[in-house]
Amino acid sequence: MSRLSIDRLHVGYGSTGVLTDICIDIEAGEILVVVGPSGCGKSTLLRTLAGLLTPTSGQILVDGRPITGTSGERALVFQDDGLLRWRSVRRNVELPLAIRKVSKAERQTRAEQWISQVGLKGYENHLPRELSGGMRQRVQLARTLAGTPRVVLADEPFGALDAQTRTTMQRLLVDVWQQHPTTVVFVTHDVDEALFLGDRVAVLGKNGRLKTVIESPAARIPDADSKAARTEILGAVAA
Numbered sequence: 001m002s003r004l005s006i007d008r009l010h011v012g013y014g015s016t017g018v019l020t021d022i023c024i025d026i027e028a029g030e031i032l033v034v035v036g037p038s039g040c041g042k043s044t045l046l047r048t049l050a051g052l053l054t055p056t057s058g059q060i061l062v063d064g065r066p067i068t069g070t071s072g073e074r075a076l077v078f079q080d081d082g083l084l085r086w087r088s089v090r091r092n093v094e095l096p097l098a099i100r101k102v103s104k105a106e107r108q109t110r111a112e113q114w115i116s117q118v119g120l121k122g123y124e125n126h127l128p129r130e131l132s133g134g135m136r137q138r139v140q141l142a143r144t145l146a147g148t149p150r151v152v153l154a155d156e157p158f159g160a161l162d163a164q165t166r167t168t169m170q171r172l173l174v175d176v177w178q179q180h181p182t183t184v185v186f187v188t189h190d191v192d193e194a195l196f197l198g199d200r201v202a203v204l205g206k207n208g209r210l211k212t213v214i215e216s217p218a219a220r221i222p223d224a225d226s227k228a229a230r231t232e233i234l235g236a237v238a239a
Helices: 042-049 087-099 104-117 133-146 163-179 191-197 226-236
Strands: 006-015 014-026 031-035 055-060 075-077 151-155 183-187 201-203 209-214
Touching: 006 075, 014 209, 031 042, 031 163, 031 191, 042 075, 042 151, 042 183, 087 104, 087 133, 104 133, 133 163, 133 209, 163 191, 183 191, 191 201, 191 226, 201 226, 209 226
Parallel strands: 031 183, 031 201, 075 151, 151 183
Antiparallel strands: 006 014, 006 055, 201 209
């Protein structure tokens, strides 16, 4: 697990500013969920945290060290599962380990452990086209965590799933996170998802500024009363 410290972060494309003066600390092992209107910079924030974008000014520290580029310690998870269609489930999960030149025997052992962890035991040799959308997202989660990242950066990974599958994936993520704690920054448009998953919910405004950060009263508690927090978040998003 790593602690992230975002200090006066500005990010832009050319002369266009996207994120402005973002300041927030994300504790090791915390799930921070980021919400906001389309185009407010949520995905830009994740890509900057991943080291794919360079800040215009300000800085991001990981355990006190500035981000200077990409790192296997920070893993991105997307709405598009990004699986290699010609590789089996097992070989997709092995991919980050293969890149790091982990031995074949260890790759297979760790891949099978994670495949079982996400509930896909028996599907090791299936190709992505033989799986449902929810199953492919399970493979993506297993592949991400097999690489043992200290920070997971998730960009609306469940956004394309139907409601029932989405709920299942939310609970799976929580189960896995509780057994294998890591720091998570999770972007979503769904306020209920944000309140269920996040210890805190950060709201970005249309101008790319951080408007508010709200403690979630419903973090990992199914059917918890979060009406007041939900109203506060929706009000901040709409303002």
